[in-house]
Amino acid sequence: MFKNLRAELARSGLKTIDLANYINVSPKTVRNKLNGVSEFTLSEITKIAELFPGLEISYLFDKADNSQRSA
Secondary structure, three states: OOHHHHHHHHHOOOOHHHHHHHHOOOHHHHHHHHOOOOOOOHHHHHHHHHHOOOOOHHHHOOOOOOOOOOO
8 A cells, every 4th residue: 555655765775664654653653554444634644745755745645556656
């Protein structure tokens, strides 16, 4: 789930723990959110989007497998 977000994190050299620290949650919570066990809050989505200013939120949080990268 969230393949685009995972890809952009990897491109930026960020790991799950980095994202967890950035949005102020535990690494396990981030893993659960990335795996669809729980949902990102609006404030978390907004903060994550700030890490990738050239990318649309809809791209980052797309759950489909056929996304195109947009800048």
